[in-house]
Amino acid sequence: MDISFTDQELAFRDEVRTFFAEEIPSALRAKLERGIEIGKQDQVDYQKLLFRQGYFAPNWPKEYGGPGWTTIQKYIYASEMAAAEAPQIIPFGVNMVGPVIYSFGSEEQKKRFLPDILESNVWWCQGYSEPGSGSDLASLKTRADLEGDHYLINGTKTWTTLGQYADWIFVLARTNTEVARRQEGISFILIDMSTAGISVKPIITLDGAHEVNEVHFENVRVPLENLVGDEGKGWTYGKVLLQHERTNLTGVAHSKVRLARLRKQAGEAIRGAEPLRSDRNFMRRLGAIDVELKALEITDLRTLAAVASGKAPGPESSILKIKGTEVAQMIDALEMEAAGYYALPYVPAQYQVNFDDAARIGYKNETLTSLRYFNNRKASIYGGSNEIQKNIVAKHVLGL
Ligand SMILES: Cc1cc2nc3c(=O)[nH]c(=O)nc-3n(C[C@H](O)[C@H](O)[C@H](O)COP(=O)(O)OP(=O)(O)OC[C@H]3O[C@@H](n4cnc5c(N)ncnc54)[C@H](O)[C@@H]3O)c2cc1C
CATH class of the missing domain: 1.20.140.10 (Butyryl-CoA Dehydrogenase, subunit A, domain 3)
Incomplete structure (x- = not known):
């Protein structure tokens, strides 16, 4: 498709082009060219570089730290990033849980989590799928039972991409079984991966790679303040996240x-x-x-x-x-x-x-x-x- 750009857009294109041509560290570029896996530190350093340039969260609203780009600027940015064969951004923080937090989270949650997502200080992973609950996600069985000021989480998540690196996980968990529709009993909860009772087991794929994992929760205590939005509305929030994910x-x-x-x-x-x-x-x-x-x-x-x-x-x-x-x-x-x-x-x-x-x-x-x-x-x-x-x-x- 031919889109004719204004002078301002052309200047923006040149700026982005120059950035990707000159700023990607040569060691990282060499790994990419040789098909060598990019580890956690390389990825974090690269994302921090994008953040310092104001290029890390193109879709975020300006009030939360987005660049306020037009649709055409986002298009130019994505095109230049691809043309430079620059690494992809890991989406779990910036493109998934971030939008859920700024759309449905409390003010405290926004202050606590959004800056660290923008600066890639915290690595997030996605805990939706379970053994037996993939396509039929609403059948998920991981439980979050309210006990005073915390939830007790029990269950297993699977196919958790790059969960071995994660500091935090966002999960859909069942907070209520006495509901007319299965979806109504599901909540969206943020969990610190260093909490006692969490174990991560690798799933090694046919190519020998360690990309996905199983994450087990055994009596994991999670403070009530880590619930996003209202209890029982997790399905609605999770759907918004999936729509962002699919668009990306x-x-x-x-x-x-x-x-x-x-x-x-x-x-x-x-x-x-x-x-x-x-x-x-x-x-x-x-x-x-x-x-x-x-x-x-x-x-x-x-x-x-x-x-x-x-x-x-x-x-x-x-x-x-x-x-x-x-x-x-x-x-x-x-x-x-x-x-x-x-x-x-x-x-x-x-x-x-x-x-x-x-x-x-x-x-x-x-x-x-x-x-x-x-x-x-x-x-x-x-x-x-x-x-x-x-x-x-x-x-x-x-x-x-
Ligand atoms: C590489 C990889 C990374 C992933 N990363 C994550 C992650 O980070 N976090 C996470 O939560 N999940 C992750 N997933 C899980 C992914 O979302 C599920 O694999 C997916 O939703 C399918 O679920 P399933 O594997 O249980 O397959 P099933 O639901 O068992 O489906 C098996 C087959 O049946 C078909 N099928 C099922 N139901 C229907 C229907 N009603 N109509 C027509 N066809 C149907 C499916 O299309 C599929 O072909 C990942 C998966 C992969 C492969």
Whole structure:
């Protein structure tokens, strides 16, 4: 899509572009290029760098520390960040619990938690899913029983992304079982991960990575003041959070960068072979993804504009989540095809060798292809599976 920018917007674009070109530490850049995992400290340092620049919380209202950017500025920022292939922001604090706290939390909670989220002093994780309660989240069984001035928490959360690093977790827990609708008995509670009775157990995924965890709560005492909003309203608050999460999962800017790279690659005669451009089937698929991506981009901008005018992203965010992840996975598949034999299955020990070989002949990106392909299968599951998003669209957008 072609958007014509004003002089001010162009100046802003140049400022953001320069920042990402010059300020990302070279050690971090080298890790990114080699596909080496970015640890907690690297991520925190990077987020602090964004914060100091005023780039960390584009969607927050100004009164809570947001930059007060227009929709176009947010679009420019996301595009430049993706074009620079800068690391993603970890969303659990700034894009998830932060908006819930400034929308529904008490004044004390805003003062206590928001500054540390902005400055990445505290790492948050998300405690929604449970063994047996994923898509049907309202069936969750973790209990929060009120005992005087505190809740006693018992239960298990699962798939908790990067919970091994977390200082705090936000959970949906059942505070009442005597309700007409299961959703009414659920509350939104903030828990310090260092509280006695919490244990974190890693779930090692097929690629050998430690990205997700199980978090167990055994008689964990949590002060009543850590309840956000009203008891029993957690489902409503949690839904707002999920809509923010889904809106943030579109990944348009990132997909555009990847598609442009594929198009460029298709025009090159790599290793003496015919350029992929002469493969009509490949080019037809590339064009089809491009069309989907453009439609997604316009829908995304419409949602951003609605959010900028103070609305929470509604159930339409489910459309963004489905399309954004479908497009990303289509690009994953096309990249695999373009890389051919160079997209070897991800075998960590072999990976480094393969990377160095590929780097020598100048195709270092290809070796990340299979890693990205397999890892990104998760995208149509987390944030609520795409099948469930289709149910939401059918019911709440189409009214079926
Ligand atoms: C990598 C990764 C990271 C995650 N991180 C977090 C996290 O940090 N915090 C957190 O709380 N959760 C997290 N999740 C959990 C995620 O939200 C759940 O996996 C997701 O909601 C699906 O739930 P489930 O795994 O229990 O699958 P199930 O609910 O058992 O679903 C299994 C399959 O059945 C389909 N299905 C189920 N019900 C229906 C229906 N009514 N109609 C049509 N199809 C249906 C689903 O689409 C899916 O394909 C993560 C998941 C992954 C994979």
